[in-house]
Structure formats: C-alpha cells, structure tokens
Amino acid sequence: MAETADGDEADLDAFLEKFRGAQRYEGALSPTNWEQEFDQIPMFMKKAPSEIDPKQNPDLACLQSIIFDEEQTLEGNYRSALNDAIAARKLKPNHLKAITRGALCHLELKHFLEAMTWCEEGLRIDPKEKTLLETRTKADRLKRTEERDLRKAKLQEKREQSQKDALLKAIKDRNIKLSPASSKEDTAVSEGFAEMSLDGLGPESAVNAKVCLDENASLTWPVLFLYPEHGQTDFISAFHEGSRFIDHLTVMFEELPPWDVERKYLPSELELYFEDEERAEIYQIDTETTLLKALQHQRYFVKAGTPTFLVLVKLAPFSKNYFFGKKVHQLK
Incomplete structure (x- = not known):
C-alpha cells in the first residue's frame, strides 16, 4: 500500500x-x-482599441460586428414600430397608445420635430399624459441642441472658407504660382491652395504642415531641403517668407550632420537650386535671398504646397556629375 x-x-x-x-x-x-x-481579453478590457485588427483580435472584432448588427437591428425595430403606429392611426386616428409609441420611435430615430408633432396631437386628446409631456420636452431640447450644433458647424465652415480665401488672395497677390499639374481649372487651384498639406510626405514633422497667413498678413511656408548627394532631407515647418535661406542654413549646419563625414557642408560653401520639371531645367538661387523672392521667380511653381530646394556643395565632384547633361541656369 x-x-x-x-x-x-x-x-x-x-x-x-x-x-x-x-x-x-x-x-x-x-x-x-x-x-x-x-x-487584452475582450471581456476584461478597460478600454477598447481605436482600431481593431481582425487578425490580431478576432474575438474583439467578432464582438464589434455583433454590436453593430444589434445597433442596426435596433434602428430597424424602431422603424418597424413606427410603421405599426402609423398603420394603427389610420384605423383609429385618436389611438393614444399608438400616438405615444410613434412619438417615442420618432425620438429614438432623431426625428425631433416629428416627435414633437406627435406629442402635440396626443396631448390634445389627453393634456396630462406624462409620457407625451416628457417626450415633447426631451425632443424640444434635443432639437434645439441639434440646431445649435448645426449653426456652429456652418459658422466654423464659413470662418475656415474666409481664411482660405484670404490665403489664396495673399498668394495670388504675390505672384506665386502653383504647379500646373495641380491647377487644371480655377476651382482646382482654389482647392489646391486650400488643401495644401504634407500628409504622407515622409518626415513625421511634415504631417499637417501648411502654408499660413499670420496676423501681420505675412506668409509662412513648409519648406523641404533635399541633399541628393547623401539622400537626406531637412524640413522647416514654418519658413517665414521674409527670411533668408542663409539664415536657416547657418542654424541647420551649426553642427555638421553625422552623414557629412567629409565635413564639407559649411553654410558658406553651399549652393541652392530648384528644378523646373516642365522644362527639365535647373535654376540656382542666391542663398542671401528671401523665400518670397525665390517663390516669385518666373519659373518657380509651388508643388503640393511645399516649396522644395536642392542643396549642393560648391565645386564638389558630385555636383558636377549631378548637373551633367542638364541645363543649369547659374547665378551671374
């Protein structure tokens, strides 16, 4: 044992x-x-994720689908009940229970004016009917809130449109040109200026950067610098139109970047260019000039709302190879 x-x-x-x-x-x-x-267990989650990946959270995705179906079913039930109430009133117009049920259905379906109308019709039959009195009060409150929110949204839309129009006028008054590829019609030009942004450009700091008209009626632009020799970029989210390129380059290269192993990207040794894609030509810009003057160049076109410039080192072998076979307009 x-x-x-x-x-x-x-x-x-x-x-x-x-x-x-x-x-x-x-x-x-x-x-x-x-x-x-x-x-991570759906039943015990304190907060649901903003986005649900069915592959990573199949259980949660299933629950979300069920909830959505229930919401759709619930709305369908209210509509079905409302149709029943309407049918009942056709047989008996003063059917108070049908009127009350119809008013509640209209309320749940956010038909606030209709809900109030049904309540008024029911209260003419029974002025003290509690459910109808409460439903009318709630529908009236929600209707006022809805109208207020709609007014606020329209006012905000009008304000934003006014700002966009002022921005467009400021750009046109400065003779700054939008890329022809983005401006097939005047409407498209307006929309192009209004929606200028850098979403999806690449650098995280570039997301949502836009040209802005400040309180002094001056423009600030998101500007992108390209260093083709090293495949690098620099992004300035708010480049004031009155600022000089050399001032920004001095700050940017106060400490040489790690990719400049030859230590040759000194502000005094840098040259600035832009590319005319339509003519396949390259123009040099004086680093002492302002952004506004560069954008007013007769062959400069702002593309996607982001002025872009090439930065190269004077007399560098790469620069010579980069310009080979291209028509380059050097400064005189």
Whole structure:
C-alpha cells in the first residue's frame, strides 16, 4: 500500500510540474506579464482599441460586428414600430397608445420635430399624459441642441472658407504660382491652395504642415531641403517668407550632420537650386535671398504646397556629375 501511495504522489507531482515549467497549459497567462495579457481579453478590457485588427483580435472584432448588427437591428425595430403606429392611426386616428409609441420611435430615430408633432396631437386628446409631456420636452431640447450644433458647424465652415480665401488672395497677390499639374481649372487651384498639406510626405514633422497667413498678413511656408548627394532631407515647418535661406542654413549646419563625414557642408560653401520639371531645367538661387523672392521667380511653381530646394556643395565632384547633361541656369 505504501508503494502505491508513493507512486500516486509522484504522479501528482509530475502532473503539477507541467504547469510550473515550460509545459504550462495552452493559453496560460504569463507569470510576469499577466496583467497586460489580462487587459487584452475582450471581456476584461478597460478600454477598447481605436482600431481593431481582425487578425490580431478576432474575438474583439467578432464582438464589434455583433454590436453593430444589434445597433442596426435596433434602428430597424424602431422603424418597424413606427410603421405599426402609423398603420394603427389610420384605423383609429385618436389611438393614444399608438400616438405615444410613434412619438417615442420618432425620438429614438432623431426625428425631433416629428416627435414633437406627435406629442402635440396626443396631448390634445389627453393634456396630462406624462409620457407625451416628457417626450415633447426631451425632443424640444434635443432639437434645439441639434440646431445649435448645426449653426456652429456652418459658422466654423464659413470662418475656415474666409481664411482660405484670404490665403489664396495673399498668394495670388504675390505672384506665386502653383504647379500646373495641380491647377487644371480655377476651382482646382482654389482647392489646391486650400488643401495644401504634407500628409504622407515622409518626415513625421511634415504631417499637417501648411502654408499660413499670420496676423501681420505675412506668409509662412513648409519648406523641404533635399541633399541628393547623401539622400537626406531637412524640413522647416514654418519658413517665414521674409527670411533668408542663409539664415536657416547657418542654424541647420551649426553642427555638421553625422552623414557629412567629409565635413564639407559649411553654410558658406553651399549652393541652392530648384528644378523646373516642365522644362527639365535647373535654376540656382542666391542663398542671401528671401523665400518670397525665390517663390516669385518666373519659373518657380509651388508643388503640393511645399516649396522644395536642392542643396549642393560648391565645386564638389558630385555636383558636377549631378548637373551633367542638364541645363543649369547659374547665378551671374
């Protein structure tokens, strides 16, 4: 008997050991990260993720689908109930229960004016009907809130449109040209200026950067510098039109970047160019000039709302190779 008892105890220890070591049961929570893993279980989540990937969270995606279907079903039920109420009133116009149910359905469907109308019709039958009185009050409050929000949205839209129109006028008054590829019609030009942004350009700091008209009626632009020799870029989110290029280059290269292993990107040794894509030509810009003057060049076209310039080193072998076979308009 003793041997049997010892054997059973050994079997039990071996069984329990599976749950202590690497052979823990499938789906077990990690001893070190169990709280984080626990929060990933849909039933115990404190906050649902903003986006649900069905592959990563199939259970949560399934629940979301069920909730959506229930919401759709709920709305369908209200519409079905409303149709029943309408049908009942055709048979008996003063059917108070049908009127009350119809008013509630209109309220849930956000038909606030219709809900108030049904309540008024019911209250002419029974002026003290509590549900109709409460529903009318709630519908009236929600209707006023909806109208207020609509007024605010229209006012904001009008304000934004006014700002866009002022911005467009400021750009046109300065004889700054938009890229022909983006301006097939005057309407397209207006929309192009209004929606100038750098979404998806690349650098994180560039996202949502736009040309702006400040309180002093001056323009600030997002500007991109390209260093073709090293495949690098620099981005200035707010380049004032009255600022000189050399001032920005001096700050940017106060400390030489790690990719400039030859230490040749000194502000005094840099040259600035822009490319005329339509003619496949390159123009040099004086680094002492302002952004506004550069943008007013007869062959400069702002593309995607982002003035872009090439930065090269004077007399560098790469520069000579880069310009080979291209028509370059050097400064005189």
